[in-house]
Amino acid sequence: MSDRSTGSRAGWFPKFRPARDPARSKIGIVTDSSACLSGPWLEYPDFTVLSIPVIVDDVIHQDDPQALLMGLAMGQAVRTSRPSPGHFIHAYRQLAAARCEKIISVHMSASLSGTYESARLAAGEVDVPVTVVDSRTVALALGFAVRKMLSRRAAGAGFEELVDIARAAEDNQVFFAVPSLEQLRRGGRISALSGVLGSLLSVKPILSISAGTIQAVEKPRTFPRALARIVALARDAAETAQTDLDVGVMHFGALEEAEEISEQLKDLSDRPVVLEDLPAVLAAHTGIGVVAACIAPNYPQPAEGT
Template sequence: MTVHLLADSAADLPKQFYDQHHISFIPLRVFLDETEYEDLVSIQPHDVYEAMRNGKVPKTSQPSLQTFKDVFSKLAEKDAAALYIAFSSELSGTYQTAVMAANEIKEEFPEFDLRIIDSKCASLGYGLAVKYALQLSTDGNTIQEIEASVKDFCKSLEHIFTVNDLNYLARGGRISKTSAFVGGLLNIKPLLHVEDGKLIPLEKIRGKKKLIRRMIELMRERGLDLSNQTIGISHGDDIETAEEFKQLIEAEFQPKEIIINMIGSAIGAHSGPGTLAIFFPGNKKS
């Protein structure tokens, strides 16, 4: 690679992906049973989902300032141009902490070319941006070219998802407890999307089959040349539904590639088991 890449665990890519491609991996932190863990390092998403099914309430936090400084300083010593693609600043303080750490490191290493992108993306949408940056770097693009292209890519990405149990969103303050209770009684599922990095309710739909059909419709309405794209599906420990959804997408759009991965602890601790999300380049205007 011409540029060293960095990403955090909210990208919901497998840990081996980072290792295989020599991308610096920065784990978010998970607190469960009064113990602190590192996402994908000392705790796996399945463990978090099992704990939630058993009534436990995990909490998450961003990486520490010192964690970023340690990673950045090692790269600065190697004098390697580096690009960190960060989890949406509207959903976590990770980006802001990284910027603070970078400013401190650059005081010591003023020639260090470190750039940080606020992806405004989450889960495998963020992961697709990391994979896109990797391809650009492998192809020999400069850090300036990669930074500009990844920003444009992130702006176009659609995130559409639903949760299986509204109570998890209620615990995180995303919706009221009353809404969660009523929605559960009526089998109402929320459809949400990400707009400028923020989590925005889109529609409420009754029944799983109608929900899946609506997600396909939204792909048709919002997608850009999907037959030539890589599409991401992430799930909250529900691979069967994800695989069924994949088959529907393949039949409808024949995309170049579909990637499926479990939603990691950093996001799954708030969305809960059974979450289903789809990510694809859209026809948004920059």
Template sequence: MNQVRIVTDSTADIPAELRESLGIELVPLKVHFGMETYRDQIDLETAEFFEKLVASPELPTTSQPSPVEFLETFKRLTDASDDPVVSIHLSSGMSGTYQSAQLAKTMLDEGADVTVIDSKSASYGFGMLVVAAAKAARSGQSKEQIIALVERMRREMKLYFLVDTLEFLQKGGRIGKAAALVGSLLNIKPILSISDAGIVYSVDKVRGQKKAMTRIIELLKHDLSERPIDIAIAYAESIDNAKPLHDLMQEHFTVESARYTRIGAVIGTHTGPGVVAVFACPQQVSG
């Protein structure tokens, strides 16, 4: 049986050493600071990105990979063997990345076995799906089994982002200046999630970081059954910002596996450097 090959894009925020150890192929988005362009996770590391973000008077812009970039990756994999390819990407509600991959698929030679999946999620919310898919591929599972696994995890995944400041939401046009000013004065911490349609929305607003983390635990208790869960805690600048949330998750849930990861440039552009996120999924074969 051929081994399924897994492809994703840089917004999955999978730690580089984990991605490389599992043989996950990466197609990067691009980040533009004025006239300077960087390939996310390749030319621009996460720490460097947040340094530039804080220093920049204007938000950077981001752009999806072109169909040609996806085509090059798909052709390299399918020309080398008959292995099926499963390509999992950032929500189509946030980016044209999924559409670029789909278009590239139509440009392949007949017989090339490529499946493109819209994760309807972002950051390690689908990075966890990609990692699970890669582990399943390594264990010899079929394309159909891997697709079923990804779809099941996508339905069961729960995630919340805690934004430290309203500044970057305001710069990106998601809230007005008056709302950002009042929110900052009152120490308001927005809690964000992603809808079933794959779009970011505001779940709640809480005063103070500690209360906001407690509210996230309440939300997850409502979301999740008593099954053991796998979690990832993501942070932007400092892991110290993420440790309290990690500790609360360990205290209130049966956590079978946990890891830290970094919020990448695309999500970080809109949330800013103080963002913390939790991704939780009932245990399957994710890691």
């Protein structure tokens, strides 16, 4: 699915530009399928997205939203599994074979998935230096950071700047609402909310990612109210940032609601609102009907080639 501005399938995508300094070492970038990347972003050179498997009734699927949608609708058992260290080793060695001299591997919050741990274990098994970063976030909050890394690398950014961008992913804010907390409860992803879980089950809470874990932000009693509050919270976050922004909206099985929120947030940035399907690895835990908004401050970077 390509980036889309509301009412148009055209999206913002920077032109690829080679690094100014041909002597600069090649830097490989690795992330995982939770980052909500699609279209031309997947075509960057020396860039790998590792799929996080989704298991529906003991059948393994790789990024298959239709299989997930059917499984959830039928009430089948759904769970996810981290990529093995072997998959990371293979990816890192492929980048090394492509003459990457360093690799940055940035992944969804280690508190939500074992993906980071698999990457960390694999990094010690390859000859090329790999810096593994726990983004402490997920979805487009991670995806916007990776987009920025790819764009800045193409413009000639150095290794340390790219690592700083990866580590700043947790500054991107994401707010989401689900019609039901049942999938999150089944997957153990709201254990941090156990003290208030009983009261949350009777409302339609707005959740966010803070310090790498899912946190309750507000507890509206209806889903339409929750969607309205997501818009308000996103606008508040944009105002607080006081800088240029990337804005994104995600959903799984709630396109109409996501498009409406996109329309309401389109004035926050000079670039189109990014509208994405939530990856299967995340939708497996949120269930059908989830809607999310992401605000990513686009703070100025050093001049190209510095």
